[in-house]
Amino acid sequence: MKNLYWLASYPKSGNTWLRILLDNLSRPMPEKFTVNDLSAILTSTDRRTFDDSTLLSSGLLDVHEIEDLRPKVHVEFAQVDHHAAPHSVGHHPGDGEFPQFTKVHDAYRYLSDGTPLLGGVRAAKGAIYVVRDPRGVAPSYAHHINVDLGEAIADMANSEMVHRDFKDHQRRHLPIIYSDWSGHVASWLEQTDLPVHLIRYEDMMSDTVSVLRKLLEFLDWQCSEDQICRAVEASRFETLQAQERKSGFREAPNPTFFRRGLVDGWRDELTKAQIRDIECQHAKMMAQLGYVPLNTDI
Amino acid sequence: MQYFYETYGLKIGSDLVLNDYWTDEHPEVVRDVMIERGKVPGQIAGNCIHRGPNWEMSEDAFIIHVPRVGAYLIEAGNRIVYEAAPKVEDRDVGLFLFDVALPILLHQRKVVALRASAVLVNGKAVLLCGASGTGKSILAESLAQRGHPVLADTCASISLGAGGMPCLLPEGPKIRLWGRALEKKGFDPVDHTVLRSCKLKYLVSSLPASREQAAIGAIYFLIEHRPPRTAGIERLDAINASHYLVMNALRPRLLQAMNLMPKFFSMAAQMSAKSEMYTLTCERDVTVFDTFAGQMDAQWQGEGTI
Structure with a gap:
């Protein structure tokens, strides 16, 4: 099996930033990295991978038909090297000795026959789960999908949340079932198929080097302190933000992807009522992760 | 029956x-x-x-x-x-x-194919290649509305004609459009066959079409407009054209499994040598596609390059 790990998170929780850090660790010259050099993304819901593997046009399938096949597609991807396909070009973390990462926003779920949607132990060696304070996720998520904060907060509380699968046009990615924010986190942390390494976005912001060092231990990936420091320096939020301002970011659905990058930016973006809503909806999981509520009565 | x-x-x-x-x-x-x-x-x-x-x-x-x-x-x-x-x-x-x-x-x-729509322009096939969802069918429909008959919509199968000239074997007379695009184009959905009850994608059959095999005159590779790319049409040199052709093979796994890669590369070399190749970078927007269709049509009328 390939040296494959899921890079899992609820949307807008620091997944892309961690991808950039890992990408820079595998580059000989991270100092020359700019944000549009980021390796072509591997995602769990990539249409092309699914279509190439199954020989079907996923755009003609409904969500149930797609999910019937997804476990087998993920297992095949991990087990078989067909995907050195003609379209697979450029540098990938995972080429050669490096671990390979697949971004995933799906909740960790099982199909009705008990098969893990993501293929379980046959599809990956483990998972890195990045979690972010849901009060920080909400404004970023609202901006990302271009909805108001109320709608974003409602999405984050919806346990049946499906990443908008439209009947009348085709999205870039296969439909994703997120679940609600708490359910998403729980699904990954409580599953027992795969070892999971938990990273808090806030810790990544405050001490990136330490977080990365612990992650590399989990991955059994040998890197020197110099490599780690150079990767961290090349992946500084302000640097990425400046690069995006100058030449854009090809993965950004909106004009700005690297928006604020503040741990507590939500304090001036959410109303008191919105903060209370989020803290009520996700109190248990927030407490478990050490996110302290402003409302002490919750 | x-x-x-x-x-x-x-x-x-x-x-x-x-x-x-x-x-x-x-x-x-x-x-x-x-x-x-x-x-x-x-x-x-x-x-x-x-x-x-x-x-x-x-x-x-x-x-x-x-x-x-x-x-x-x-x-x-x-x-x-x-x-x-x-x-x-x-x-x-x-x-x-x-x-x-x-x-x-x-x-x-042993027939190889590209993932493409195609229309007939001045007696030659113009192929519109691209990943799923890049707008091939919308652009083909716009070109058909300008009088260029439909040759294919999903699969452009290629054979070698006289003198080793790559030719398109026509697929069918219809274009598939998603409901949202169909309505933006001004069609009434009730006039068209829906592909599946769970998907509002329609077969548009009211367009001019041709069932004659045609030499491939030009290939356009559709790319979504994302930074740092700029929107527009750019001519490709032969080396880059080959790369794009390989990227747009229909079902690359089949080519590998059936040992057809050598044939595909050989066909790609013929197409690179004998057809004009362009990238067309634009937003996924019906109006933008229509504008590009107008530009392409004007170029073909004016320069007669196809």
Whole structure:
């Protein structure tokens, strides 16, 4: 099996930033990295991978038909090297000795026959789960999908949340079932198929080097302190933000992807009522992760 | 009941109505391919040489399963047997015959293909290649509205004509449009056949179309406008053109499994040498596609480069 790990998170929780850090660790010259050099993304819901593997046009399938096949597609991807396909070009973390990462926003779920949607132990060696304070996720998520904060907060509380699968046009990615924010986190942390390494976005912001060092231990990936420091320096939020301002970011659905990058930016973006809503909806999981509520009565 | 169709230069006999193809007015002609309902075995008979998540193949047979729709057995490049899942509409079974089984059969016949729509311009085929969802069909529809007949919409199968000239074997007269694009284009959905009840994607059949094989005059590779790319049409040199052709092979796994990569590369070299190649970078927007169609049409009219 390939040296494959899921890079899992609820949307807008620091997944892309961690991808950039890992990408820079595998580059000989991270100092020359700019944000549009980021390796072509591997995602769990990539249409092309699914279509190439199954020989079907996923755009003609409904969500149930797609999910019937997804476990087998993920297992095949991990087990078989067909995907050195003609379209697979450029540098990938995972080429050669490096671990390979697949971004995933799906909740960790099982199909009705008990098969893990993501293929379980046959599809990956483990998972890195990045979690972010849901009060920080909400404004970023609202901006990302271009909805108001109320709608974003409602999405984050919806346990049946499906990443908008439209009947009348085709999205870039296969439909994703997120679940609600708490359910998403729980699904990954409580599953027992795969070892999971938990990273808090806030810790990544405050001490990136330490977080990365612990992650590399989990991955059994040998890197020197110099490599780690150079990767961290090349992946500084302000640097990425400046690069995006100058030449854009090809993965950004909106004009700005690297928006604020503040741990507590939500304090001036959410109303008191919105903060209370989020803290009520996700109190248990927030407490478990050490996110302290402003409302002490919750 | 038998129905007679024509596609990719093949005469087809089928016991199922197939919406996408040309109707063949000469049923007395011997059929190249027969399509019939029957039992599809759970496993391939004989030596399985490749398999994927929902398919397996031997030297001359291929079985593929479409979840909750049915299974297809494709044999020797001339026969397709389909077995529908319970309560599935014939329309759905026919859709995957067109979209999945026929392209596999083409590969069994050693025909290579690009993922492309195509229209006829000044007697030559202009191919519009791109990943799923990049707007090939919308652009083809805009060009057809400007008088360039439709040649293909999903699969551009290529053969070598006189003098080694790559030629397109026409697919069918219809274009598939998603409901949102259809309405933006001003069509009334009730006038058009919906592909599946779970998907608001329609077959637009009111456009001019051609069923004549045509030499490939130009290929445009559609790319979504994302930074740092700039929008517009750019000519490709032969080396980059080959790269884009390979990226746009129809079902690359099939090419590998059926050992057709050498043939595809050879065909790509011929196309790079004998056809004009461009990238077309634009936003996924019906109005923008229409503007580009106007520019392309003006260029073809003015310079006669196709």
